[in-house]
Amino acid sequence: MFVRLAVLVVLAISIAPLGAQESMTVKGVLVDASCVQKEGAGKVLSPEHIACAKDCFSKGHQVGIFDEDLGLVKLVGDFPVKNSAKILELFGKTVQAKGMRARGGDYAPLLDVQSLVAAPPRPAK
Numbered sequence: 001m002f003v004r005l006a007v008l009v010v011l012a013i014s015i016a017p018l019g020a021q022e023s024m025t026v027k028g029v030l031v032d033a034s035c036v037q038k039e040g041a042g043k044v045l046s047p048e049h050i051a052c053a054k055d056c057f058s059k060g061h062q063v064g065i066f067d068e069d070l071g072l073v074k075l076v077g078d079f080p081v082k083n084s085a086k087i088l089e090l091f092g093k094t095v096q097a098k099g100m101r102a103r104g105g106d107y108a109p110l111l112d113v114q115s116l117v118a119a120p121p122r123p124a125k
Helices: 002-019 033-037 047-058 084-090
Strands: 023-030 063-067 072-075 096-102 110-118
Touching: 023 033, 023 047, 023 072, 023 110, 033 047, 033 063, 033 072, 047 084, 063 110, 084 110
Parallel strands: 072 110
Antiparallel strands: 023 063, 023 096, 063 072, 096 110
């Protein structure tokens, strides 16, 4: 009886995190995610690339935030589409996004965005 109870407790503890979502805050430059993959961060973070990012986003490309610590974080969910005017205004600027970390992502973390605001740039290291 004790062994069965112990097994059930261990199972319950190990399964519980599967449904849990982790909140996440990301601060960095708003970029076109596909351009980061193709061109690299150096080119995409330049002011000359903002027009390209806006054009790509208008064509349906995925948006992301380039964070100095995390690298590219892709923004998922319906926030970018429902707030497209705000997204277009913020390309190339430092932003802060809050949301829930989403499952998946080939090499970049995914953030299901709940809020996105302009933010002051990080101080130089």
